[in-house]
């Protein structure tokens with residue numbers, strides 16, 4: 008699904024405040040697995056996720072998405088690849104306040120060549136699937152934390168991406184909700200989706216559903232441990 | 240896929256409108272300020288173009304060539320024998336004396352123009368661009384009657400069969416029965432013109448038998464006007480020939496002077512507008528910036544965001560524009576441009592009242608449109624574009 012080869016991301020290159028949040032990382036993620044990137048805060052997980060998801064370009068190295076090198080694609084094509092391949096669940100969720108659950112979920116489809124009613128049908132199906140039917144007309148700021156999380160998941164799925172990238176998805180959830188979230192992720196995997204989760208939450212990386220765990224420290228991946236998680 | 244592309248823009252438009260509702264306070268404020276600027280600009284533009292049209296309408300009814308007599312630099316009565324001299328020039332047709340003058344009504348404080356209608360003048364070319372709407376014109380040898388503009392009738396509350404009293408040169412009151420009402424292409428004329436029988440007018444003003452106010456000259460070939468004017472001056476050095484061109488020049492001078500003041504205001508308004516636009520340009524709120532980042536991150540392209548902001552700007556500008564133009568139109572044509580009156584004082588010397596024919600020209604609207612909507616949309620799109628070209632991964636770290 009995704010291959011990284013010697014990928015480095017440098018900020019403020021050549022200046023005294025130069026940082027390399029991702030430094031020579033190589034890794035493979037296969038289709039249909041749940042991969043976790045774990046590591047302490049500041050170790051480069053978010054930066055790595057952004058690179059995998061074509062949100063930003065590497066300073067050096069190659070990134071192959073479904074066999075295609077995306078490192079040097081111009082913005083338009085990069086956006087296209089990203090839209091077709093990845094759905095994001097941001098750490099801060101980034102839902103848009105003031106508009107309804109339904110509208111938030113449909114938002115990624117607005118600039119896509121798909122009719123309004125078809126887009127709405129898709130969103131309603133996801134709303135059903137994620138148990139948000141009662142809330143679909145609510146403004147997102149009136150929802151509970153768990154509900155918001157599910158809205159963010161639905162929005163990530165609306166483009167029917169092959170992979171979901173989630174950054175610290177349990178950061179704002181209590182234990183019970185984290186378990187439910189992992190169950191949803193398990194369902195998605197069984198639908199054939201690939202999941203990449205950045206986290207420092209043991210409830211996630213020790214979860215038996217996880218197929219592969221990468222441990223990061225200071226921008227480097229220490230092991231490409233197959234089955235550090237209990238799944239193996 | 241054309242339908243898909245259309246669907247895409249409809250969705251973006253829909254979201255633009257719902258976004259505007261979300262920020263309704265801010266947008267209402269913008270509509271008010273923008274609308275006020277458009278109101279001011281459109282008032283000025285409507286007023287100037289209406290006045291210009293008014294002047295052209297006056298001109299249309301004016302004769303090809305008028306000859307007055309100047310004495311000590313002032314307009315004096317012209318001897319009728321001058322007409323005989325002029326009539327002998329080649330290319331000249333009928334020469335018709337006109338009898339007219341200004342009348343100040345001490346009771347109402349209004350100025351009227353009195354015009355004498357003689358038997359010959361009824362047939363003179365271009366004698367009347369006036370259109371009778373009620374009653375009759377003055378018949379040959381009819382005395383003691385008058386025909387007034389519909390505007391004068393309104394102002395004085397006069398109607399057919401009513402009496403208009405005027406004080407003559409000796410201070411005696413003369414009464415004239417109103418027998419007709421007319422309209423003209425120019426409101427300015429209908430508002431201040433009173434027609435009397437020529438003999439009545441001469442008696443009223445105490446004019447001598449052998450003089451007229453000016454002479455109307457029929458010129459067979461309009462291109463000969465300048466040439467004939469020159470010949471008149473050769474034979475009659477104290478004559479003052481006035482062709483269309485001279486009348487136009489007089490009006491132009493007047494309009495340019497007024498227009499200059501108006502232009503200064505116009506530029507002031509444009510400057511105010513630019514300040515507003517600049518404020519808007521630099522005033523992209525943190526919320527809006529964040530939202531652009533989110534849209535970017537969930538798969539919107541820079542172009543999609545620009546489309547969104549274009550629709551937002553266009554919708555707002557359109558609402559404000561229509562409101563401003565409508566208010567400006569009402570202001571100028573129904574409320575006598577009251578807010579602009581201070582710079583228009585002085586019109587009243589020339590024209591008794593500013594009561595303009597409502598008119599709207601595609602050209603004026605286009606100019607207004609270009610001066611307001613276009614800069615506004617540009618001013619809203621530029622900062623959004625700056626926000627939209629940043630890398631989407633920013634959003635992954637922002638709170």
Ligand SMILES: Nc1ncnc2c1ncn2[C@@H]1O[C@H](COP(=O)(O)OP(=O)(O)O)[C@@H](O)[C@H]1O
Nearest residue numbers: 018026027028047048049050051052053054055
């Ligand atoms: N745009 C940036 N400019 C400068 N430094 C950055 C930027 N983005 C991230 N960093 C730095 O990179 C390091 C890794 O950040 P991040 O990928 O967010 O780690 P994690 O998600 O594991 O907490 C941090 O020290 C952070 O300050």
Ligand SMILES: [Mg+2]
Nearest residue numbers: 052053054174
């Ligand atoms: Mg992080």
